[in-house]
Amino acid sequence: MIPEDLSYSDQNEWIRAEGNVGTVGITDHAQDALGDVTFVELPVTGAELAKGQEACAIESTKAAVSVYAPVSGKVVEANAELEDDPGLVNSSPYGDGWIYKIELSAPAELTSLMDAAQYGDFLATEGEH
Amino acid sequence: MPFIANTKAQREQMLAAIGSESVEELFADIPPDLQCGELNVPRGLTEQEVRTRIAALADRNSGGLVSFLGGGFYDHFIPAALDAIVSRSEFYTAYTPYQPEISQGTLQAIYEYQSAICRLTDMEVANASLYDGGTAVYEAIMMALRITGRRKVVVDETVSPIYRKMVRSYTSNLGIALVETPAAEGLPDRDAVAEQIDGDTAAVIVQNPNFFGCIDDVTDLAELVHQRGGLLVVSCYPISLGLLKPPGQMGADIVVGEGQSLGMPLSFGGPYLGLMASRLKYVRKMPGRIAGRTVDARGRKGFVLTLQAREQHIRRERATSNICTNEGLCALRALVYLSLLGKEGLVELARICAAKADYLRGRLLAVPGVTMRFGHRSHLNEFVVNLPMAADKVIRGLFGRGLAAGFPLVRYFPEMNNCLLVAVTEQRTKEDMDFLAHSLEVILCG
């Protein structure tokens, strides 16, 4: 089930925008492909990110992937819970497993992201490659 | 045919199963014009011929030299039990322990080795080995750059010149500012180091005992570099840690070293053993393999390679290092060596080496014209003497008497033309040392 109220990037991040601040995490599809998350290298609060720039990294027992910024802005908070319990990314990717919050510098960029239906199609076609 | 089991009849059965007429056919994908003709390599020898040929080559090396050579690589005694243990084929013919269920021997040994190194250096975590002490210094530099995000590294002149050459070779095109600070009377010049430490300094690298054999307390250097947010890297000689204050108690953030003295034969340059240990908080930036303890589904304790996300097979171009094969069997040797000597044995060994060095120093200084360089510094088992003439001339004369008297420093320090670096281990007897002193006197005065 892909949550309807979120926007999605083609790097498998989701973002929930509330006012000028967006909460970012990785999708259920991404966490499943990663396997058990063992460590999240959280972004530094205050970091300025451009859309598509690498924000932080996630490690599992068999992989290490980058998490990017789906939109431009400044990191205002990172999820400190993930330091002690990185498995939250697996168990609750859209909830307690959120990774960071970003203050949007160009809110118009949200329109270039996919909605739930488009992301579903994106995953379906990606599977064919 | 050595090491090939299949008979002609079996090869024919196998070709039939494959559906090929001949083994040649299996190479058909290689265009004929790319296949080479007969190699200009001699025909195969029998095992007996191989042994005879290689024994003859071994005889062309000067065996039996009474050696006072050091420079980071020492002639320590290797107990027979060590070789017996390490020559068990389950250890030396084993692959990397990626399948933990059938590699618990290797993995537990790595965990115990990591633990032994931490106990020795008083650090919090260690890896399963790097290639040697020189690449370990380089890897420590890369680790410090990753941790701090800075681009400047300060390396003291008293760090092995061989390692400094290696570091320069590796880093010359990486956009790193590598600064070497001069020594002051055999130890790092505090003022010179302080001058170089700034907000872009990732690390200061020192060695203890240093290349001249001088012992230092680098706690003040740790404070200097920590004040500006940088790290202290200390390269150590593990046998010395039987007696000397370990780098972990002097504020070191990363400790490296050459583990050859822990049960590796000198073997003309390798294989050796790169040690690396650090504070726990830096472990995810550490290169190399690391073993960890965990449990299986039934709660039984076992060991695995862990934190593999740092490594090349997962992170590829973003890995902490490209290291894959390291020095696994040498790490096992080091663990066995430290265990055979044990807690008291290592203390005693360091003391024996220091006492013998003291004796030799006394005998050498009694030779007319010979003085001590850096005599006001403390030494363990290695020191520098000043000769009244060029050291490499003296060396040649002493070779003729079956003595490798030490290392002429002019090789790496052009202004130290008359200086000889002399090392003493527990293997040198009183007779050896008396003979060196006597022979030196004959060469210098005769």
Add this chain to the structure above:
Amino acid sequence: MRLIFDKSVPGRRGVRNAGGDAEGKVSIPQHLLRERPAELPELSELDLVRHFTELSRRNFGVDTGFYPLGSCTMKYNPKVAEHIAQYPGFADLHPLIPQFPGGEMMVQGALAVLKEMDRLLSEICGMAAFTMQPLAGAHGELTGAMIIAAYHRSRGNQKTTILIPDSAHGTNPASAAIAGYDVKAVASDANGAMDMAALRAVVDDGVAGMMLTCPNTLGLFNPRIKQIADLIHSVDGLMYYDGANLNALLARCRPGDLGFDIVHLNLHKTFATPHGGGGPGAGPVGVVERLVDFLPASVVRERPDGSYYLDYDRPKSIGYVAPFYGNFAIILRAYAYILMLGREGLLRASANALLNANYVLARLKDHYDLPYNRRCMHECVFSASRQAAGGVRAFHIAKALIDRGIHPMTIYFPLTVPEAMMIEPTETESKETLDAFVDAMIEIADLARDDPEQVVGCPRTTPVGQLDETLAARKPDLVSLPAVEGQDGR
């Protein structure tokens, strides 16, 4: 099994030190000394030997059983090589001896070994000269990347990128990145070879070179290898050969003849030196004539009178990648191996390597998916996709082999094949061993279809079962420290 530290009894000693009659005083000031000795084990020699003997029995080696590990060439380690490596004439040699004038005359035998290996490996690979300095395969790759960089600097070229195939081993991009290059992966085509159109699209003036193994990691020889070399050379790029798969080509085909400019070898693969549970290895690097000046210092040269010396006067050299001349004792073992095989033995090695791999392929291809249905070279790649559809993945198949006394094959590599299982039998295995392996694989395939539960919970016969690697990475327990003032090893 308990840790060695937990078996310690205070006051126990293993060996007695030599030199206990030392005269002289130890007068090091207190502030330079440690306050307490390091808490190292305290066991008798017997208890220690038993501890390590028990550990060894929880291990598996080539001498124990079969390793079908693709890309690792786990061939038999000849015992004659172990024997000669112990000769005191080599084992006791200090590496600093030849570093002062006249010193080289004391180590002529050792220098002869290095020079001979340079000649032999150059002949085997079609190169002009070899350095023995690199201490492992990945170290050889880094050395090669540094030579590539030095070459381009000497030509005033502005090069930023190294190309690798998408099926490359992880050390390739890691090594290129460490040498300061960006890495671009080139896709494979439907036949598993490099996609020529994809390659042409990325070859431009910024390309410093390409790192390739041949045959590739799928065990397939690319007949267009010379075209690839020509393309890279056309932008003054260099072709780098990753020697991990040389066992397929020994004495049959030389990387130099295929257009490669730089080669690294893995002595602990192709040349039968032991894996040691993770090293030591050796990764000598060979180059063509125009790159010889860049090789690491020093080089062994021969004087007119036949004596050898070390030449350090090499202004274009990339410098030192190792403290001395390489992992000499490993080089010595490989030398014994080459002497023993000779040119005809090297030829039989590659021939039997291909025979064994193709035999396994022929017997297994009805039971597992074969991504590329053609002959292989020295290794073959299967996919466990068919079994994975029913819940039995390559991981489970690998673990099931353990219960049958066989080390798992390489799994999940190359990355381009889903549920990949890479099998390299090597030439030293007998038909009976291969048949036993194939029978085990067929049995597992049948169970995967009929009774997957039997496969999924393996191994069941080992001292520990599948270990919790997630826990190991989330809550690392990496060291056992003495319980002093609250320290508890975490």
